[in-house]
Amino acid sequence: MRAALWLLALFGIASAVALFAGNNQGTITVFWPPWRVDLSLNLVLLLLFAAFVLLHLALRGFSALFSLPRQARQWRLQQKERALHASLLDAASQLLAGRFSRARKAAQAALAQERRLAALDARLPQALQVRVMAHLLAAESAQALQDRPARDAHLQQALNESADRGALGTPETREGVQLRAARWALDDRDAPAALGRLEELPQGAQRRTLALRLRLKAARLDRRTLEALETARLLAKHRAFSDSAAESIVRGLATELLSGAHDPAQLVRAWAELEPWERDLPEVAIHAAQRMVALRGDLALARAWLLPVWERSIQHPDALGESLRVKLVRALEAGLDSVDADWLSRIEAAQRNNPRDPNLQYLAGMTCMKRQLWGKAQQLLTQAGLGLKDTNLHRRAWQALAQLAEGRDDPDQAQAAWKRAAQTENP
Structure with missing residues (x-):
């Protein structure tokens, strides 16, 4: 359709020119003493048009000629920029492939190329992020090679480069560097340093799943059981684990928190720190009762902790495994000297209702x-x-x-x- 319209337009233009030129009897006389030159108006118009075209082409040619040095400089800078990005990608690829020495060399080459571009007064719009990423890749490679001085040097340079919060994309870049630093501290079994790096993050970044995972590992390594338990609860709320894995982690931390109590008062405080659903976990309740017995505390309180587990085991005998049933019996046996009438009736009723259960x-x-x-x-x-x-x-x-x-x-x-x-x- 477009071609047909162009064809009709060309026919229209040709017809208009033919009508104008065919009936145009005008002439132009040029006096150049001692000569007189008579020219057709059509010829003069054609010559003017040709002169305009020639002048335009000449100007375009001169412009292209004089812009050659600038284009050559831009081409050289573009080649250097491409080499910079190629080195950066090569460093990432070598790191993923486990060739850490080559990755570090490629990252250092990217840094050198960026410095050469900066010396030519041709800074990239993403120069800051490029430098930070190159330092981060070099630090990651040094960490894999157990070269901690080089890792720390590149890490500090990356933090210094990303310190300018006004630059585009810098906050996320800096947070990524801090998260990697926390991970490296965990690899070195330095839990306080890892927690310190995580504390430097903004509040929003501290609640991200990756940061919470690192905090959980660091808190467990540093034996901050209560902090680890709170972090595990947040991770479970964020669906970072499956339901069974989250319950297992929380159960282990709750048990560890109770084991850290060295007197009955501390045990009661630790029990109060637990969520209601955590207290209902059979392993947690049984362990709390066993700790109360071991610490020679209030056995009536221990039996109160065991009551939900006891009722569940009576109503649903298959709800608890054999090992948990044995632990429950041992925990109740330890307090038989001070057992009250209510518990006596519970034990007798449970044994009558299930007379073949050897544990009962x-x-x-x-x-x-x-x-x-x-x-x-x-x-x-x-x-x-x-x-x-x-x-x-x-x-x-x-x-x-x-x-x-x-x-x-x-x-x-x-x-x-x-x-x-x-x-x-x-x-």
């Missing part, structure tokens, strides 16, 4: 033994001793039966029970 038989038997119900204790412990899989509980059940037999002055039964306890293999 053992716990109920030890409870009856503490209450001097010798006959029922012997019956329950004998049944438990035949069904328990945990070696410690199995040994303790037969030891209790031996003590009951000695209390009845039955040396044969006592000897047999002691023999069964001694034959239990150590775990």
